[in-house]
Amino acid sequence: IDFIASPARVRENRTGNEVMTRGGTGDVLAGLCAALHCKNPAFESACAAAWINGRAGDKLKRRRRVFNAEDLARALPEALK
Numbered sequence: 001i002d003f004i005a006s007p008a009r010v011r012e013n014r015t016g017n018e019v020m021t022r023g024g025t026g027d028v029l030a031g032l033c034a035a036l037h038c039k040n041p042a043f044e045s046a047c048a049a050a051w052i053n054g055r056a057g058d059k060l061k062r063r064r065r066v067f068n069a070e071d072l073a074r075a076l077p078e079a080l081k
Helices: 025-037 042-063 069-079
Strands: 002-005 010-013
Touching (some): 042 069
């Protein structure tokens, strides 16, 4: 479980898995969050980025037992389907 927090709100994100503890997956999350924040409020961007990133990791894990940050980044579009 990840927690996204601001001074006024806290949200839980239950997407994602243990394979995502590999180096670079947090960088994918940070890039996704920054991209979303270009057009959206910070808290909503962080929540959406965490969910999309985790969903991509969950979908990827169903197909592979191991993956890296590049694989995760390439799986982001599928996470939105």
